[in-house]
Amino acid sequence: MLEQHATELLRHTVEETFPLAREVMTLDARQYTCPERFAQEKQQIFSRVPLVLAASCELRKPGDFKTVEVAGIPVLLVRNREGTVHALLNACTHRGAAVASGCGSAARFTCPYHGWTFAQDGDLVGIASSTDFGAVDKTALAMKRFPVTERAGLIWVILDPDSSHDPADMLGGIDELVAGFGFAGWNHIESRTMHGPNWKLTFDAHLEFYHVPVLHRETFGPERSNRAFYFSQGPHQRVVAPRGRPGDTAKDDLYALGRLPAADEPFDPLLVGEWILFPGASINTFYLNGQRGVLLSIVLPGPDVGTSTTTQTFLAETPPDEVTRAAMEELCTFLARVVGDEDLPTSALQQKALATGLLEHVRFGQNEGGLQHFHRWLDDLLKADDAELAALLAEPCPQR
Known part of the structure; x- marks a missing residue:
């Protein structure tokens, strides 16, 4: 072509x-x-x-992250320890506060409001004062994940967590x-x-x-x-x-x-x-x-x-x-x-x-x-x- x-x-x-x-x-x-x-x-x-939301080299190393906002949707892009990029709704599943801003590198993301902590793939790994907070299923409280793929050194994301489509196929x-x-x-x-x-x-x-x-x-x-x-x-x-x-x-x-x-x-x-x-x-x-x-x-x-x-x-x-x-x-x-x-x-x-x-x-x-x-x-x-x-x-x- x-x-x-x-x-x-x-x-x-x-x-x-x-x-x-x-x-x-x-x-x-x-x-x-x-x-x-x-x-x-x-x-x-x-x-x-x-959507193209970043170049791969912006997230060169494990832990590198970048935040963007699309039509009012806050997005967190992060490369995990295995080198895979995740696209997450930049919102704590407790009460919606953003867990990251700007760009940088982080092993985990801790909500600045109440201290809930999330892994690089969005899994909830820690609840501050968990005994006082009460029993919840942490596996059900991971950050919302968006479909994402890396192709041609670019990061493409579909901003619908429930999309049945693989962005690579589109x-x-x-x-x-x-x-x-x-x-x-x-x-x-x-x-x-x-x-x-x-x-x-x-x-x-x-x-x-x-x-x-x-x-x-x-x-x-x-x-x-x-x-x-x-x-x-x-x-x-x-x-x-x-x-x-x-x-x-x-x-x-x-x-x-x-x-x-x-x-x-x-x-x-x-x-x-x-x-x-x-x-x-x-x-x-x-x-x-x-x-x-x-x-x-x-x-x-x-x-x-x-x-x-x-x-x-x-x-x-x-x-x-x-x-x-x-x-x-x-x-x-x-x-x-x-x-x-x-x-x-x-x-x-x-x-x-x-x-x-x-x-x-x-x-x-x-x-x-x-x-x-x-x-x-x-x-x-x-x-x-x-x-x-x-x-x-x-x-x-x-x-x-």
Whole structure:
């Protein structure tokens, strides 16, 4: 599949052609502001679809943990002594207090409210003043566990403890396509989280390059292409600029290579572009001092329709030296500014305008095929019942 995408990109480059979507798509603007629609998305999307919540290397050692919140659901990710990752509801089964915050390493998790203690897999192992508390069945009071899998160096979670689905069976092959990065052995540089408006308004900016030379003219420059090629794998996508980045001689520049890489050459050009992992994660590659890194962006809904978080996680393929780490940290700051000072404020103004109800529709052009694909998949999954969900997600679908 990667070779097929690369061949098509090179063909369009030689022929100077550019594919467009069949028509302009019109979307009801209330889909960004309607609380009832958002409640459906939480139930039908974020409680049923495997979500990328972390890179494996963020939890490199046994005991490493990370907390996140998705649509108001507090989640604790932790790697146990055997190396298995668990995804738990971050709530003590006594009275619901969070047992962890932020990220770090812990052999056990002790509730800060009353001192109940839980193992790395969520089992309840200790009750403070247990004689005074009274007899309870500790085996029945483990923390809620969510289905979780590690694939392609990423941690995927279904946020329904009662889901009958294995998230590994619902990836539709996207894990195999991004496996070429080899993220499991990479290095976590830093993470930062920013707050924004509706999650779809926030994530829409990842799905087209039409805005780049306009909104980002001061940061990326007006010479950037506003076009994009789109390749789909089920609900997932890859967004690729139609020519090499100006002045960029990175190892993943397929256009500079002008052909498929040979078997003994770096695999990087086949991974070019921005990878969109449905419903809200993206992967962008960068090179500094010859070392490869990626920006893993995860957009998650907040507790209500008008809130979201964007977490930027920066990973390096090899442990960077002091100079390269400094350059990576500088790039991290720059990219946070692009999103925090340009993308998110713009999305917030969109949210304010759409919330008035005076704009009835938004439109996605023929040059915004990724947005069309994404929103059609959202609609399809909202209508899909649980019996057909796994088959719908697991079967790679042609581009619509």
